Amino acid sequence: MASTTTTTSISVRLQIPGNLYKAEKKNNNVGLAISNCYYHSRNGALIKLKRRRFRAIASASKSPKSLDAINGKNLNGTYVVDKKSEILTDVSVDNSPLHAYLLGKFVEDRFVYRQTFIIRSYETGPDKTATMETLMNLLQETALNHVTCSGLAGDGFGATREMSIRKLIWVVTRIHIQVQRYSCWGDVVEIDTWVDAEGKNGMRRDWIIRDYHTREIITRATSIWVIMNRETRRLCKIPEQVRHEVAPFYFHRVAIAKEKNDSDKIDKLIDQTAQTIRTGLAPRWSDMDANQHVNNVKYIGWILESVPRNVLEEYYLTSMTLEYRRECRQSNLLESMTSPTSKVDEDSKSNCIKRMADMKYTHMLRMQDDKAEIVRARTQWHYKESHDHLSI
């Protein structure tokens, strides 16, 4: 006779070894407002990546000296940055086809890391365009390759050497993305990313996604990162040695102008304010990353589970802001909550009289058992019209 395991909180937990579950409870109870990250130790993979890259360059590069340039960056060097300059000048370190097209390259005096991607068939969703999850995945990939190719990578996923020595990791606290146009299968996109200081103890990472052929900017994103001790799970100041490592890479440019950024507080949803609550969402084994945590990007799928079906089908997701507050493991059953925020004013300049109003929603993911918040989010949606370009 078969033993039946249902997706209730208790039975799923039983699949987790005791010590793992204890560790998770410990992590969740340190009372931090933020503790989610995907920059945990994946040492093996990082070492592998570096080895592969060198081999690739050795076999394909026309200028072997570029090897020194990649890893020989003088970290004490300073750069004069023209804040107003937005002219793109390609000063790539290595232009071998394999490196340039599969791994990315530095441009603009090594302040910007650029990587090209082709949208794959399985990265598109029901409306045949790249999903928001796909975009976020590509942003993550570009950020990680930026850190690795900068020569700063320590033993963690995106951590620098000085951070690794101190058992520190980057954790993302907020990410905001604005999509002007979603790409289709076979479209080639080019992603630029760079970092800058954010207050005293934060780092800002921005991205721009361009259509490779038209050069049109189709997506902009910005994110805030802070440093956490991976053992105590407590936030800490950026140590001077770490600041010394990353500061030479700081680039004073913003992907999203201040007045267009979404930096407003996201309201907490409760049973009384949520319009829809989807319960019983169970992380799958395949949602876990190397650290047995749910990958940041996976939250998007769960958030969308409580969005009305007609909105998913008839609207483009044009803007999303995620505020990460807590880690999540496979043992946690989740609830996805959504509530309409307000209707965006109809565009008075629009020629179309019957144009549907855009939609704004507030979302929250929380643990099903203790209702602890995992992530708050805000989304904005634009009614789909044929051959429509999104405007935010």
Add this chain to the structure above:
Amino acid sequence: MASTTTTTSISVRLQIPGNLYKAEKKNNNVGLAISNCYYHSRNGALIKLKRRRFRAIASASKSPKSLDAINGKNLNGTYVVDKKSEILTDVSVDNSPLHAYLLGKFVEDRFVYRQTFIIRSYETGPDKTATMETLMNLLQETALNHVTCSGLAGDGFGATREMSIRKLIWVVTRIHIQVQRYSCWGDVVEIDTWVDAEGKNGMRRDWIIRDYHTREIITRATSIWVIMNRETRRLCKIPEQVRHEVAPFYFHRVAIAKEKNDSDKIDKLIDQTAQTIRTGLAPRWSDMDANQHVNNVKYIGWILESVPRNVLEEYYLTSMTLEYRRECRQSNLLESMTSPTSKVDEDSKSNCIKRMADMKYTHMLRMQDDKAEIVRARTQWHYKESHDHLSI
């Protein structure tokens, strides 16, 4: 007060418009042994892909004449194939960096389509290597690009022009994959794919995945495809006109030798024979493809949900066979069933006395309400040892 939607069969169904649900029931009840496919109409994306490619070649190719070669294939031409020849000769049609590295190219007298991929960070799983889902996704992508680049593509996802005229689509009935080694983040893999006849009315598609740098074959896969009318959902013979289109591409080579292939029947699991049953698995909005069906590859994640946790953690999935039997939509709640088949004999040649025996499992996914089968599967697992290469 919020309205709470739980993941029970009934409440989820209510989110589906009535006509959609009816259509799905109709599809499920035609009594076909197989009806799953990912080759449905995605016309827009296909057209887009072709346009992009041409633009890319025009801007980057050193030999503009190759444009004619890509689309000018004489479909009446015949090829003399040396069945025993396995020597790889690169006769690529277009070698512009963008095309070669992002889109793929024909090799071996245009019988083999080859595409290169870099494993991205988010395509790796808890053990830091590319997941089985990732491998299957890459195989799908290569197959679709093969059809598109062959110049045969009609308006469907992988369908030829003569098929589109007749409203016919390819459906996969069986796929078998053998993994010798899983790649890590940053590894570059090269995938070869080709097709051949399979009996009177089937087509076989094979793949080989190589480590780009070592040239080692790390994965082999083979699949069987038949033709279905996309409206009646009935299987049909390959029309002469379609055979005429595809036959010039048939290539008499097998990725997996007959004696190493898994062509045995997969036993049906029932409540009494399943060791584990995971119920309440709910497809997410993001699991759907352009046709509101669950993408083939998504089944893998659900199958793994009923595999014992220690096996997922301590063993490599070295072999998987999927037998597709029915389509699945978002309205369907699923059950994942797993049962150990037998323990593989310990390798008597192994020096390691304490070597763990390999594992074999039988799986089934079925609808939760009417217990209708969706997919049967068989997996084989190899105990993880450090720096271990998998042997099947």
